[in-house]
Amino acid sequence: xxxxxxxxxxxxxxxxxxxxxxxxxxxxxxxxxxxxxxxxxxxxxxxxxxxxxxxxxxxxxxxxxxxxxxxxxxxxxxxxxxxxxxxxxxxxxxxxxxxxxxxxxxxxxxxxxxxxxxxxxxxxxxxxxxxxxxxxxxxxxxxxxxxxxxxxxxxxxxxxxxxxxxxxxxxxxxxxxxxxxxxxxxxxxxxxxxxxxxxxxxxxxxxxxxxxxxxxxxxxxxxxxxxxxxxxxxxxxxxxxxxxxxxxxxxxxxxxxxxxxxxxxxxxxxxxxxxxxxxxxxxxxxxxxxxxxxxxxxxxxxxxxxxxxxxxxxxxxxxxxxxxxxxxxxxxxxxxxxxxxxxxxxxxxxxxxxxxxxxxxxxxxxxxxxxxxxxxxxxxxxxxxxxxxxxxxxxxxxxxxxxxxxxxxxxxxxxxxxxxxxxxxxxxxxxxxxxxxxxxxxxxxxxxxxxxxxxxxxxxxxxxxxxxxxxxxxxxxxxxxxxxxxxxxxxxxxxxxxxxxxxxxxxxxxxxxxxxxxxxxxxxxxxxxxxxxxxxxxxxxxxxxxxxxxxxxxxxxxxxxxxxxxxxxxxxxxxxxxxxxxxxxxxxxxxxxxxxxxxxxxxxxxxxxxxxxxxxxxxxxxxxxxxxxxxxxxxxxxxxxxxxxxxxxxxxxxxxxxxxxxxxxxxxxxxxxxxxxxxxxxxxxxxxxxxxxxxxxxxxxxxxxxxxxxxxxxxxxxxxxxxxxxxxxxxxxxxxxxxxxxxxxxxxxxxxxxxxxx
Ligand SMILES: Nc1nc2c(c(=O)[nH]1)N[C@H]1C(S)=C(S)[C@@H](COP(=O)(O)OP(=O)(O)OC[C@H]3O[C@@H](n4cnc5c(=O)[nH]c(N)nc54)[C@H](O)[C@@H]3O)O[C@H]1N2
Ligand SMILES: Nc1nc2c(c(=O)[nH]1)N[C@H]1C(S)=C(S)[C@@H](COP(=O)(O)OP(=O)(O)OC[C@H]3O[C@@H](n4cnc5c(=O)[nH]c(N)nc54)[C@H](O)[C@@H]3O)O[C@H]1N2
Ligand SMILES: [Mo]
Numbered sequence: 092x093x094x095x096x097x098x099x100x101x102x103x104x105x106x107x108x109x110x111x112x113x114x115x116x117x118x119x120x121x122x123x124x125x126x127x128x129x130x131x132x133x134x135x136x137x138x139x140x141x142x143x144x145x146x147x148x149x150x151x152x153x154x155x156x157x158x159x160x161x162x163x164x165x166x167x168x169x170x171x172x173x174x175x176x177x178x179x180x181x182x183x184x185x186x187x188x189x190x191x192x193x194x195x196x197x198x199x200x201x202x203x204x205x206x207x208x209x210x211x212x213x214x215x216x217x218x219x220x221x222x223x224x225x226x227x228x229x230x231x232x233x234x235x236x237x238x239x240x241x242x243x244x245x246x247x248x249x250x251x252x253x254x255x256x257x258x259x260x261x262x263x264x265x266x267x268x269x270x271x272x273x274x275x276x277x278x279x280x281x282x283x284x285x286x287x288x289x290x291x292x293x294x295x296x297x298x299x300x301x302x303x304x305x306x307x308x309x310x311x312x313x314x315x316x317x318x319x320x321x322x323x324x325x326x327x328x329x330x331x332x333x334x335x336x337x338x339x340x341x342x343x344x345x346x347x348x349x350x351x352x353x354x355x356x357x358x359x360x361x362x363x364x365x366x367x368x369x370x371x372x373x374x375x376x377x378x379x380x381x382x383x384x385x386x387x388x389x390x391x392x393x394x395x396x397x398x399x400x401x402x403x404x405x406x407x408x409x410x411x412x413x414x415x416x417x418x419x420x421x422x423x424x425x426x427x428x429x430x431x432x433x434x435x436x437x438x439x440x441x442x443x444x445x446x447x448x449x450x451x452x453x454x455x456x457x458x459x460x461x462x463x464x465x466x467x468x469x470x471x472x473x474x475x476x477x478x479x480x481x482x483x484x485x486x487x488x489x490x491x492x493x494x495x496x497x498x499x500x501x502x503x504x505x506x507x508x509x510x511x512x513x514x515x516x517x518x519x520x521x522x523x524x525x526x527x528x529x530x531x532x533x534x535x536x537x538x539x540x541x542x543x544x545x546x547x548x549x550x551x552x553x554x555x556x557x558x559x560x561x562x563x564x565x566x567x568x569x570x571x572x573x574x575x576x577x578x579x580x581x582x583x584x585x586x587x588x589x590x591x592x593x594x595x596x597x598x599x600x601x602x603x604x605x606x607x608x609x610x611x612x613x614x615x616x617x618x619x620x621x622x623x624x625x626x627x628x629x630x631x632x633x634x635x636x637x638x639x640x641x642x643x644x645x646x647x648x649x650x651x652x653x654x655x656x657x658x659x660x661x662x663x664x665x666x667x668x669x670x671x672x673x674x675x676x677x678x679x680x681x682x683x684x685x686x687x688x689x690x691x692x693x694x695x696x697x698x699x700x701x702x703x704x705x706x707x708x709x710x711x712x713x714x715x716x717x718x719x720x721x722x723x724x725x726x727x728x729x730x731x732x733x734x735x736x737x738x739x740x741x742x743x744x745x746x747x748x749x750x751x752x753x754x755x756x757x758x759x760x761x762x763x764x765x766x767x768x769x770x771x772x773x774x775x776x777x778x779x780x781x782x783x784x785x786x787x788x789x790x791x792x793x794x795x796x797x798x799x800x801x802x803x804x805x806x807x808x809x810x811x812x813x814x815x816x817x818x819x820x821x822x823x824x825x826x827x828x829x830x831x832x833x834x835x836x837x838x839x840x841x842x843x844x845x846x847x848x849x
Pocket of ligand 2: 556
């Protein structure tokens with residue numbers, strides 16, 4: 092596919108000197124000290140601490156610098172020398188801070204003291220930990236537990252997450268939304284339904300054995316850059332990498348490895364994708380169906396000639412259900428319909444299908460481009476269809492691999508953070524702690540937002556994250572938020588969610604993962620699970636940002652102890668004194684997955700948690716892997732109309748979710764601003780716009796609600812016709828709360844219906 096000459100673009104590769112410059116400038120601005128450098132060198136090494144950025148796996152044999160530009164930025168951002176102290180809060184009212192940008196808020200540095208909001212002066216005032224716990228405990232104890240929501244962003248460790256979920260259930264609710272609800276919830280629901288395991292099936296070794304990798308909607312260069320090393324090794328080995336993405340993402344085109352002096356000096360990088368298909372936003376169901384249609388047609392043709400086909404019929408017969416119905420649908424769907432819904436030409440799809448047919452072993456990789464759609468479930472299920480056709484799940488060198496977000500988001504789910512009681516270890520809670528856990532299904536993120544809008548929710552506790560900035564429907568949500576009785580935010584840095592407060596509001600500062608955590612029994616280790624289901628220990632000796640900080644685990648235990656009546660089996664103080672005791676609880680709760688947990692904490696490369704689908708044991712209703720017959724070709728639910736565009740909200744190379752490090756989206760050639768509207772030159776002309784013009788976007792979801800973001804600069808960019816792109820979280824006010832994946836309620840942030848107002 093050719094590139095328009097007049098669009099914004101970056102001609103360099105991913106990695107290379109640009110990534111080194113990116114790291115150095117963050118180092119100079121944030122944390123220029125030898126101690127910080129020493130800590131950085133221990134990042135992602137066995138016995139060291141695990142990166143707080145993405146969830147990509149950490150190898151057993153790390154490189155000298157086992158971190159990437161963005162992993163280094165995340166650490167430097169946490170170990171910054173800047174401090175956001177009580178003096179800062181004395182100097183600024185909360186009302187004033189509401190006018191600040193996300194970047195400027197977090198740039199103030201690490202929070203240092205527990206703070207309580209004082210409505211009379213509209214300021215945060217320092218308070219003691221004892222007073223904070225006591226008041227929050229009394230507030231929670233006075234409420235109906237079912238009106239409280241305990242949110243978790245995916246940073247906190249397995250130990251903290253286990254205790255947080257236990258706290259919620261002892262208190263009396265399953266309202267445990269987490270960041271995964273906005274992210275890979277589609278994966279948890281769809282993969283569970285079709286292969287019986289809610290997580291990916293690929294292990295690190297599989298990348299050494301595959302012949303092809305298919306990529307749908309994941310931006311490796313920015314969001315999991317260490318994975319580029321694996322991709323580079325694969326590409327060099329001759330593995331064919333085929334990408335489907337409306338945006339030509341640099342990291343999936345060319346990579347210059349900063350660990351290789353020759354590449355750095357010559358600038359010669361490795362070509363990553365051999366084919367790059369700019370599918371329209373929401374066009375993947377059709378694109379994948381096109382691939383399947385061609386395979387099935389070829390198989391029919393060859394077998395009619397008495398030759399071996401291309402499908403793995405043995406596998407299909409033994410291990411799957413639903414093939415006949417799916418194949419009939421694929422045969423009956425016309426190429427015209429597939430081309431229209433995918434935005435791709437039949438010839439392009441045949442090229443991609445050719446690679447898949449020729450490959451013995453294929454890995455499927457995906458990210459938010461598949462999950463954040465109204466029919467995200469069908470996207471994921473469609474990808475599984477494609478892999479099942481050739482038996483590419485549950486054998487070496489093959490499998491499906493969702494690339495998860497936060498560094499422990501997958502792990503939090505593993506140890507009980509879920510609103511669904513059937514997924515929580517209720518029997519073990521009864522056995523270990525002697526209480527009857529709540530049986531009622533709790534609230535996920537969308538339910539919690541609905542509950543807040545309707546006034547049913549009274550209290551919100553946030554274990555990390557920036558809930559109000561990350562969710563859809565921002566305007567209405569911010570307004571409803573102030574009616575909450577209690578808001579408690581456990582955080583490292585100041586963000587917008589700390590400025591919209593309930594009537595009683597606390598901001599509780601915690602230590603970060605890159606910092607030393609000493610408790611009564613001595614220095615503590617915490618653990619997390621990566622995207623490939625490997626569990627790693629994380630340990631740091633870096634001095635905490637302030638002597639007044641508590642660990643996340645100590646804060647959760649402190650809140651729980653102040654809220655709940657005493658119970659001799661529930662030993663918050665002992666668990667805080669020694670996190671190994673919490674790992675023993677995790678092992679007792681999940682004996683199959685966490686056998687010998689304390690002994691295996693520092694296994695190089697982590698230890699693998701068992702995934703049944705990897706062993707071709709399908710824990711689905713039928714006991715088989717499932718072919719899903721889609722009833723739609725587009726992952727969007729709103730029909731195209733004149734002037735209506737599909738808006739993709741995405742991340743720049745200079746942010747971690749709502750944390751905005753800076754204004755350089757180097758890999759897309761967008762510098763100095765985030766208030767851009769990316770649109771292709773043909774659409775600019777058709778709409779009568781001009782490059783550089785400032786416009787507004789309005790919601791066009793047909794529900795009569797006015798949603799708007801103004802002040803966006805028209806920026807020509809290589810995108811499919813009818814697709815726009817811009818940055819999350821600035822564009823979140825445009826996403827309707829009801830526009831989410833039907834099965835998992837993951838907000839549909841990737842094809843948001845909008846119109847342009849000039
Ligand atoms: N540095 C850094 N690392 C991060 C994060 C970060 O913000 N910064 N965030 C972390 C988190 S929580 C997560 S969940 C992950 C997110 O990582 P990704 O899954 O990569 O998420 P996004 O950047 O939102 O978008 C993914 C890609 O989907 C493409 N896309 C959009 N719509 C479609 C579509 O309809 N079809 C297809 N095929 N592609 C589409 C976009 O162009 C983009 O390249 O990264 C994690 N890692
Ligand atoms: N439109 C649109 N919306 C989206 C997305 C999108 O692609 N488009 N992506 C969605 C996705 S995938 C996700 S995961 C969510 C992200 O939603 P969240 O997880 O809620 O948001 P983050 O930006 O990761 O949270 C940043 C804050 O976490 C706090 N923090 C950082 N480190 C720590 C720590 O170690 N401990 C504690 N306690 N706090 C810490 C800091 O105060 C920081 O300000 O956003 C979602 N929203
Ligand atoms: Mo995420």
